[in-house]
Amino acid sequence: MSRGDPERSLSVPLRLLGRGPISWSKTVRAADLAESDDSTELRIADVEVPRDSEVDVELTLELISGGLSAAGRITAAWQGPCARCWMPVEGEACANVRELFAAVPREGEQYQLHPEHADLAPMVREAILLELPIEAIACPYPDPCPNHPPDLDPAPDEPARDDPAEQQDPRWAPLEALRRGQAESP
Numbered sequence: 530m531s532r533g534d535p536e537r538s539l540s541v542p543l544r545l546l547g548r549g550p551i552s553w554s555k556t557v558r559a560a561d562l563a564e565s566d567d568s569t570e571l572r573i574a575d576v577e578v579p580r581d582s583e584v585d586v587e588l589t590l591e592l593i594s595g596g597l598s599a600a601g602r603i604t605a606a607w608q609g610p611c612a613r614c615w616m617p618v619e620g621e622a623c624a625n626v627r628e629l630f631a632a633v634p635r636e637g638e639q640y641q642l643h644p645e646h647a648d649l650a651p652m653v654r655e656a657i658l659l660e661l662p663i664e665a666i667a668c669p670y671p672d673p674c675p676n677h678p679p680d681l682d683p684a685p686d687e688p689a690r691d692d693p694a695e696q697q698d699p700r701w702a703p704l705e706a707l708r709r710g711q712a713e714s715p
């Protein structure tokens with residue numbers, strides 16, 4: 530399978546525009562969003578969008594004064610390991626975007642608009658990266674793993690704590706009696 534060229538795959542010819550907003554949607558592979566052969570994958574730490582997985586782009590594009598506006602939704606499936614049991618966990622990154630492409634873009638705020646086309650790939654990449662989880666992933670495998678999430682779902686074999694006497698090791702009974710006696714004395 531040959532790798533896609535982001536200039537082609539997410540390139541929108543401006544001649545398509547010009548008569549009001551258009552709906553524009555495309556599905557590409559994550560590998561098509563890479564900036565060069567050895568580059569940057571769609572990854573943050575251990576969480577990545579696998580190169581062969583699909584990225585859905587659904588946008589409304591419109592030429593406005595100052596450039597091209599792109600608004601809509603970008604979705605991609607990610608994979609990452611559970612922080613505790615290392616089992617693979619899958620999820621979906623869904624980004625709502627509203628961006629401007631300009632001939633002279635404001636750095637960090639706008640994207641480059643070329644004379645005859647707009648390359649949406651940089652915007653799509655950044656939108657997905659911003660939606661990848663950066664916190665510990667809640668594991669969907671509660672049986673071997675307590676990470677589901679730990680605070681709300683205690684292990685079922687954890688002993689009940691409403692009867693402390695029952696948990697008391699009998700060998701400690703004399704010590705416990707002594708301690709109680711000290712507490713009761715003036």
Ligand SMILES: [Zn+2]
Nearest residue numbers: 611614668674
């Ligand atoms: Zn786990």
